[in-house]
Amino acid sequence: xxxxKLKTKSSFQxxxxxxxxLILLGLGFFYFYVKPAKTPENSQNSSNKSPATQNLEKTxxxxxxxxxxxxxxxxxxxxxxxxxxxxxxWDDLHNNACEEASILLVHAYKQxxxxxxxxxxxxxxxxxxxxxxxxxRHKDLTSQETADLTREFYGYKDVEIIYDFSWDKxxxxxxxxxxxxxxxxxxxxxxxxxxxxxPIYHMLVIRGYTxxxxxxxxxxxxxxxxxxxxxxxxxxxxxxxxxxxxxxxSGRRAIIVIKD
Numbered sequence: 001x002x003x004x005k006l007k008t009k010s011s012f013q014x015x016x017x018x019x020x021x022l023i024l025l026g027l028g029f030f031y032f033y034v035k036p037a038k039t040p041e042n043s044q045n046s047s048n049k050s051p052a053t054q055n056l057e058k059t060x061x062x063x064x065x066x067x068x069x070x071x072x073x074x075x076x077x078x079x080x081x082x083x084x085x086x087x088x089x090w091d092d093l094h095n096n097a098c099e100e101a102s103i104l105l106v107h108a109y110k111q112x113x114x115x116x117x118x119x120x121x122x123x124x125x126x127x128x129x130x131x132x133x134x135x136x137r138h139k140d141l142t143s144q145e146t147a148d149l150t151r152e153f154y155g156y157k158d159v160e161i162i163y164d165f166s167w168d169k170x171x172x173x174x175x176x177x178x179x180x181x182x183x184x185x186x187x188x189x190x191x192x193x194x195x196x197x198x199p200i201y202h203m204l205v206i207r208g209y210t211x212x213x214x215x216x217x218x219x220x221x222x223x224x225x226x227x228x229x230x231x232x233x234x235x236x237x238x239x240x241x242x243x244x245x246x247x248x249x250s251g252r253r254a255i256i257v258i259k260d
Contacts, residue, residue, distance in 0.1 A: 069168050069169065069171075069172040070172060070175065071168070071171040071172050071174070071175035072175060073210075073211060074208070074209065074210045074211065075171070075174055075175050075208050075209060076207060076208030076209075076215050076226075077109065077174060077177065077179055077207045077208055078109075078207075079105055079106070079108075079109040079179045079205060079207040079217050080105060080108045080109060080113065080114070080115035081105065081115070081217045081219075081224065081225035081226075082101065082104065082105065082108075082115050082117065082120035082219070083101065083219055083220070083221065083222045083224060084097040084098050084100070084101035084124065084219040084220060085097070086117040086118075086120040086121045086124070087117060087121060088222065090195070093125075093128055093138060094124075095199075096138060096139070096140065097124050097128065097219075098199070098202050098203040098204065098219050098220055099140075099141045099146050099149070099203045100123075100124045100127040100128060100149075101120070101124055101203075101219035102146075102181045102203045102204060102205050102219055103127070103146065103149065103150050103153075103154070103181065103258075104120060104123050104124060104127075105179070105205045105217055105219065106179045106181060106205060106258050107123075107150075107154050107258070109179055110258070126153075127149065127153055130149070130152070130153055131149065134152075140201050140241050140243075141203075141241065142183070142240055142241045142243075143161050143181075143183050143240045143241075143254045143256055144161060146181065146183075146203065146256055147159045147160075147161055147256055150256075150258055156258055156259075156260060157260055158258075158259040158260040159256065159257070159258050159259070160256070160257045160259065161254055161255070161256055161257075162254065162255050162257060163252050163253060163254050164252070164253050165253065165254075165255055167209075167231060170206065170209070170214075170255065171209050173255075173257055174206065174207070174208060174209060178257050178258070178259060179205050179206065179207050179217075179258075180205065180206040180255045180256065180257055181203055181204075181205055181206075181255065181256040181258070182203065182204060182205075182206055182234075182238050182254070182255050182256070183201070183202075183203050183238065183239060183240045183241055183251065183254055184201075184202045184203065184204065184234075184237045184238050184239060185200070185201065185202075185237050185239045185248045185249050185251070186198050186199035186200055186201055186202030186220070186237075187199070187200065188233070188236050188237035188239075188249070189202065189218075189229065189233060189234075189237045190233060191218065191220065191221065191227070193220075193221035193222075193223045193224070193227075194220055194221060198220075199220060200245045200248060201241050201245070201248055202220055203219075204216050204217065204218040204219055204220065204224070205217040205218075205219070206255070207226075210228075212230065212231070213228040213229065213230055213231070214228065214229050214230075214231060214234055215227075215228055216228070216229060238253050238254070238255075239251030239252070239253065240252045240253075240254045
């Protein structure tokens with residue numbers, strides 16, 4: 001082979017060698033500087049994360065998508081009214097019928113009933129009879145027992161008890177169209193229309209609110225339609241039944257929501 005051919009071949013080999021070096025350098029540059037570096041955080045998929053980490057991330061995601069509580073400055077639902085003694089007969093049965101009357105008011109609102117005294121008396125008597133058959137007597141009902149009676153007697157499926165609630169929660173539920181039933185230490189309500197000294201335990205309906213007052217239908221008096229309590233009074237008075245008159249003021253703060 002001639003010298004010229006050898007030189008040509010050698011030059012060609014050098015060119016290939018340098019091209020190979022350039023290609024390798026290019027690949028190295030891409031790998032180290034262009035391709036995202038793996039870190040412990042993004043190199044693991046969700047299946048490799050601990051359950052606690054996954055639950056935390058899920059909770060954080062859910063919190064960001066929760067709907068905001070919304071309500072207007074004032075609102076009032078037109079809940080029909082009847083006292084727990086529709087004919088003003090305050091015997092033992094009617095003195096203890098605040099739970100039944102409160103359930104009835106919310107039910108009548110949802111059904112669009114014209115709540116006459118005759119209808120109110122009939123429904124209250126029927127609920128009392130149901131309790132006597134179930135419990136063997138007519139008794140004061142806790143929030144849970146009141147919710148149970150609402151489900152069993154009127155067939156509601158979605159009845160919720162909310163404990164330790166905020167007033168913003170109350171306003172939001174009212175604004176959504178849900179009258180609320182509340183248990184109370186009756187004498188702490190300081191209602192001047194109650195026969196003195198007032199009931200130890202009581203239930204009534206919240207139907208609306210203003211910036212300074214809660215609007216109720218208080219079944220414990222014939223003057224209870226649209227009766228207004230201050231937030232401070234209800235804050236002190238709302239207590240679930242403990243079964244003991246001496247501990248009523250330690251009962252838990254609760255509301256009953258009848259949705260469906």
